[in-house]
Amino acid sequence: MNIPGLTVVTMSALFGLGVIMVIAGGVGFMSSNPVLMENRHRFAQGVVFTAAALMFVGGIGVHFTGSSNTAFLKGQMQRASQCELASEAAHPEARGGRSGVISRQILSCMQVAGYDWNERTARCQDAPVATNGYCYAPADWFDRAVTTTQLFFD
Template sequence: MNEGIAPFFSPFTLLIGGSLVAIGFLSLFDLHFLKTPLRGKIALVVGLIFIVATEAMFATSSASGRYLEGQKVDLTECEFQTERDFPNERRDNPKFISEKISSCMNLLGYEWLNTHPHCKEAPISTNVFCYLPTGPMDRKIVSFQMGFE
């Protein structure tokens, strides 16, 4: 999720979710703010869903971890290091530069995959959409984030 969206929506989702959880929790003690006890229990469940959704927004936003934004930074760093270490190879042997960038990303824990549509359009080593982290949780989150690109 875009880092500009998560901070904007999170106060609202936390406020709504917290209110619904409080109303639902109080209905368990026979303090009914809604017409029926069933609606109080539904409010509790919906409030918990709002709070979990807020956590999911932060877990998938770039403000919470590195994920896709970190992957972009890592790729830029690999490209910079390769260009710095082998300045003449870009002109003389571009395939060598591409291999070095891919091996640098591999060392950082990324795997080359050309399954994303943006990677199929331009399968080059500097395309961030051609890599996925090797860690299972990071891989799922980055795949989810790439789905919105």
């Protein structure tokens, strides 16, 4: 069972723990490193902390955007399939027809789920139909940014 709220809490807790580890590790590294301690220059300490923080944030970013637990692009595709299944189950007589009932219901279902129709993406232009999960973009700015990043590497 995948609970989205629990995933957010878990990722936030791990992020907080990671920040504490980066700070503790940086202080420990500087205390045991005679070059930095003899120098005692604030710039050198700042470089160590900045490098550690960038590596940490980069690692969390890779995990966060690539993890199936956080959904985003995979969740978007799954949601489009769920909307298609629900629409076809609600209107079995409209399958294969040209009435557009199923397509309109899929669009409505995706909009309720928090996705906007976006046919400007390259993968949507190949097949701009309601069942194509690539033709949607999350309405929330953060989800949209992560999904756009995933699409860039997909």
